[in-house]
Amino acid sequence: MRNAFVLAALAAPLVFGSPALAQGAAPKPPPPGASSCSGCHGAAGSDLPTLSGRSADEIAGSMAAFRSGERPATLMNRIAKGFTDEETRAIAQWIAAQGRAK
Amino acid sequence: MTGFSTDRRRVVAGLAASASLLAAPRALGQAKPKVVVVGGGFGGATCARALNRLGIEVTLVEPNATYTACPFSNLVIHGSRDLSAQTFTYDAIRRDGIAIAAEMASGVDADARIVRLASGATLPYDRLVLAPGIDIRFDALPGYDEAAVDVMPHAWKAGAQTALLRKQLESMKDGGVVVMSVPANPYRCPPGPYERASLIAHYLKTQKPKSKLLVLDAKDSFSKQRLFQNAWKELYPDHLEWVGLAGGGKTTEVSVKDMTVVTEFGRHKADVANIIPPQRAGRIAADMGAADRSGWCPIDPVTFEAKLRPNVHVIGDAAIAGAMPKSAFTANAHAKVCADAVATLLRGETPGEPKLINTCYSLVAPDYGISVAGVYHPAKGVLADVEGAGGTSPLEATKDVRALEAKYANAWFQIVTSEVFG
Ligand SMILES: Cc1cc2nc3c(=O)[nH]c(=O)nc-3n(C[C@H](O)[C@H](O)[C@H](O)COP(=O)(O)OP(=O)(O)OC[C@H]3O[C@@H](n4cnc5c(N)ncnc54)[C@H](O)[C@@H]3O)c2cc1C
Numbered sequence: 001m002r003n004a005f006v007l008a009a010l011a012a013p014l015v016f017g018s019p020a021l022a023q024g025a026a027p028k029p030p031p032p033g034a035s036s037c038s039g040c041h042g043a044a045g046s047d048l049p050t051l052s053g054r055s056a057d058e059i060a061g062s063m064a065a066f067r068s069g070e071r072p073a074t075l076m077n078r079i080a081k082g083f084t085d086e087e088t089r090a091i092a093q094w095i096a097a098q099g100r101a102k
Numbered sequence: 103m104t105g106f107s108t109d110r111r112r113v114v115a116g117l118a119a120s121a122s123l124l125a126a127p128r129a130l131g132q133a134k135p136k137v138v139v140v141g142g143g144f145g146g147a148t149c150a151r152a153l154n155r156l157g158i159e160v161t162l163v164e165p166n167a168t169y170t171a172c173p174f175s176n177l178v179i180h181g182s183r184d185l186s187a188q189t190f191t192y193d194a195i196r197r198d199g200i201a202i203a204a205e206m207a208s209g210v211d212a213d214a215r216i217v218r219l220a221s222g223a224t225l226p227y228d229r230l231v232l233a234p235g236i237d238i239r240f241d242a243l244p245g246y247d248e249a250a251v252d253v254m255p256h257a258w259k260a261g262a263q264t265a266l267l268r269k270q271l272e273s274m275k276d277g278g279v280v281v282m283s284v285p286a287n288p289y290r291c292p293p294g295p296y297e298r299a300s301l302i303a304h305y306l307k308t309q310k311p312k313s314k315l316l317v318l319d320a321k322d323s324f325s326k327q328r329l330f331q332n333a334w335k336e337l338y339p340d341h342l343e344w345v346g347l348a349g350g351g352k353t354t355e356v357s358v359k360d361m362t363v364v365t366e367f368g369r370h371k372a373d374v375a376n377i378i379p380p381q382r383a384g385r386i387a388a389d390m391g392a393a394d395r396s397g398w399c400p401i402d403p404v405t406f407e408a409k410l411r412p413n414v415h416v417i418g419d420a421a422i423a424g425a426m427p428k429s430a431f432t433a434n435a436h437a438k439v440c441a442d443a444v445a446t447l448l449r450g451e452t453p454g455e456p457k458l459i460n461t462c463y464s465l466v467a468p469d470y471g472i473s474v475a476g477v478y479h480p481a482k483g484v485l486a487d488v489e490g491a492g493g494t495s496p497l498e499a500t501k502d503v504r505a506l507e508a509k510y511a512n513a514w515f516q517i518v519t520s521e522v523f524g
Contacts, residue, residue, distance in 0.1 A: 027156065029446060029454065033477070035152075035438035036459035039431050042517035047509050074495065074507050075475055079459055082477025082491030087457070 031090035033083055052099040059092035060085075134159040135228040135448045138217050140207045140386060142169060145418025145433035146233030147195060147522045152441030153231075154200050158448065161201045161225055163217065164192065169523065172291065173430050174515050175260040179268050180301035181309075182468055188260055190523035210390035212411045229444050232392060232399070232408070233418045233433065234384025235259075236290050239397070242380040245356040245364075253358045254375040257298075258290060270374045271305065277312040278373035281363045283353040285380045286320040288398065290419050290428045293325040293474065295378055297464040300330065302376075303338035304467050316372075317344040318365055320352040325427070326464060326474050326494050333466040353377070383420035390414070398422045403480035405453055406440040415440050424484030425476065432460045434518055455480050457488070463511030471495075471507030 037051065044050040051059060065071035066080035067088075073080075083091065135158060139150045142164030150162040169190045177183035192202055206220040210230065217225040238256060240247050246254070255270070257263040271280065280302060284295040299317045306313045315338075323346075324330075334342050345351035350367025356377055363370045363377070382388065382397025392399045392408040399416040400409040403424065408414045417440050418433035426432045435458045443453040461475045476492035478485045495507060 027445075029442040030438075032455060032479070033457035033459060035442065036435040036457075038438075038521055039434050039459070039518050040461065040514050042520060046517055047513035048517060074503060074510065075461060075473055078475045078491060078493050079461070079477060080491075082457065082459070082488040 030094050032087060034091040034094045037091070037095060051095050054096065054099065056089070056092040056096040059095055060089045063088040063092065136161070136226060137229050137231060137444060137448075138163060138225050138227040139231040139233060140210075140217065141233035141235060141384065141418070142166070142192060142195075142202070143233060143235050143418065143433065144171075144430040144518070144522055145235075145420075145437045146231065147192075148434045148437035149231050149233060149417060149441050150200050151195060151198060151522075152438050153444060154198050156441060156445040158445060161203055162192075162195065163203045163205070163207045163219065163225070165204060165206045165220070167191070167204065170261040170264075171430070171515075171519060172258075172260040172294070173518075174512075175257070175264045176294070176298045176301045176465070177468070178260075178264050179257065179271065179298060180305050180468070181268065181272070185261075185265055188264075190519060192523070194524055207386055210386065210414070212390060212414060215413060228413070228448060230414045231406075231440060231444065232384075232387055232390075232414060232416045232420060233437070234386050235419045236381040236383065236428075237385050239380045239382050243353065243356065243377070245358065246377055246379050250356065250358045250377070253361075254356060254372075254377045256377055256379055258294075258378050258381070267374070267376055271302065274310065274313065274373050276310040278310070278314075279371065280306070280313065280315045280374045280376070281370050281372035282315065282317045282376045282378070283356070283363055284317060284319040284321070284324075284351075284378050286352075288428065289378070289381045291462070292427045292429075293330075293462055293464045295319075296324060296326070296330045297466070298376070299342060299344070300333065300338070300464075300466045301468075303334070303342040307338055307341045311341075313341070313373075315342050316370060317342065318351045318353050318363060318370065319344060319346050322346040322348050325462075326472055328497060329472045329494055330464075330466065332497065333470065333472075337467060337470075383416075387416065387420050392416055393420075394422075396422070403483065403485045404455055405443040405447065406436060407443075415444060422484075424478070425487045426458065426460055426478050426485050427462060427474075427476075429460055429462050430518065431462060431514075432458075434522065435459060458485065461514070463507060463514060465508055465511060466504075469508050470501075470504040471509070471511045472504070473507055473511075 041051045063080045066076040138161050139146045140163045150160045153160045171188045178185050208220045209218040255263045255267040257267040303315050350365050355364040383393050387393040392411045401421045406415040408416050417436035419428040439456040446453040458478045463473045472495045474494045477488040
């Protein structure tokens with residue numbers, strides 16, 4: 001018991017005290033590109049669509065349609081072309097998981 | 103949940119794996135690694151919040167009680183927006199539990215890892231994030247010194263300067279000449295001068311139709327150029343004249359006394375002069391040795407760590423971000439990637455390669471928006487364009503599409519400012 005306490009105290013500088021980290025699991029950094037999205041996609045009620053509550057399939061599907069040009073866009077077509085299918089899916093999964101977390 | 107013994111094993115394993123990391127936190131026994139963020143603008147405020155969410159102890163250093171945003175400040179100059187719509191407090195950031203040192207950072211001792219504050223207090227850090235934005239170079243344009251800004255405003259930092267330029271335009275007689283001087287690259291917000299020129303021309307056309315705007319530019323090409331120039335031809339043929347470098351547009355001197363803007367080819371008398379002067383990273387960057395001879399800060403494109411100072415990260419306008427333009431959107435995107443990289447580095451791990459997005463909207467008229475976008479990744483030591491992505495709005499588009507982009511521009515400002523300050 002005492003030992004564990006000392007070890008935990010020593011380890012403290014490495015775990016930042018956030019609940020996730022205290023349990024030993026560092027939060028996985030977002031996949032490449034994902035953190036930029038919230039610059040335009042926020043809460044519902046904006047002229048720019050919200051992503052919260054959307055499934056990963058829906059987000060990835062939209063991105064694929066923007067990329068192919070199948071879905072018209074003012075701007076998302078230009079951005080979607082910067083990501084591979086795999087990258088897009090990772091971003092979509094991360095955003096969908098964030099949405100649930102909030 | 104796992105049992106006690108598993109937890110303990112994890113802690114032990116963590117410790118063993120981290121023998122080499124014990125150098126990372128500043129001092130043994132310190133509860134949490136400390137990060138100091140200097141500058142509470144789009145870059146710094148975003149980064150402080152992102153770090154805080156990652157459980158890192160953050161202090162944000164920012165002398166101003168409120169932040170006045172530049173994006174959309176050209177509409178204040180146009181006369182259709184109140185400056186108060188540009189102003190944000192740090193209350194929400196404080197409510198997050200982020201400590202704010204409401205004063206100027208006066209210096210940094212990078213060896214001792216200490217930020218010095220104007221009051222004389224010091225803040226130790228494990229890692230430092232510098233987001234000081236820009237400073238005007240008062241040594242670069244003869245005649246344009248600190249006193250000149252009260253007569254020939256730059257309005258390139260929003261606030262009193264924005265209000266002054268607006269007031270000057272309002273009091274100008276119809277038939278007056280507005281002269282705008284635009285610097286060579288790099289500078290804050292590459293399309294910003296052309297948005298401003300458009301909106302001033304719109305104001306003149308609708309309110310003071312006998313007046314004219316002369317734009318003197320130190321370059322021949324600029325962001326969204328064809329879109330801007332096509333629109334100018336269509337909307338402001340009698341009110342806006344643009345002179346590029348080849349035509350003698352480079353400003354070589356200004357005279358506040360004569361209200362004159364001088365180029366290699368001539369002298370231009372102005373009723374209102376808006377001088378957008380050459381710029382550099384906020385002065386603390388050079389003072390602490392993070393800026394190179396260009397005045398801006400070279401960075402690692404994965405971690406945003408300054409190439410000239412270890413444990414110091416530079417984001418936003420102050421950084422040399424390769425192909426990424428100096429924009430609020432960029433600063434916000436930098437900040438989030440940088441926060442993740444800082445957290446990863448503090449764990450003693452190696453950050454993965456990021457991708458970043460930028461979008462800059464410009465208003466050619468209040469209901470006429472155009473955009474440029476890009477996707478960026480680290481390549482050959484800099485942030486480079488992802489090929490095949492990005493670009494500008496189409497040259498041919500209906501009025502409805504332009505109006506939609508103007509609407510999206512507004513929505514972007516609402517969303518980004520609520521992410522940063524709300
Ligand atoms: C007219 C105009 C229009 C624009 N329009 C757009 C647009 O439509 N879209 C867009 O994306 N961008 C736009 N921009 C660009 C945008 O404003 C900047 O790129 C953005 O503000 C950069 O963010 P930053 O955090 O790097 O710097 P800033 O936002 O300038 O923040 C820097 C902060 O650091 C503080 N600071 C500086 N030194 C110190 C110190 N030593 N100690 C403590 N604090 C310090 C300052 O007080 C300031 O609050 C525009 C700019 C202008 C001028």
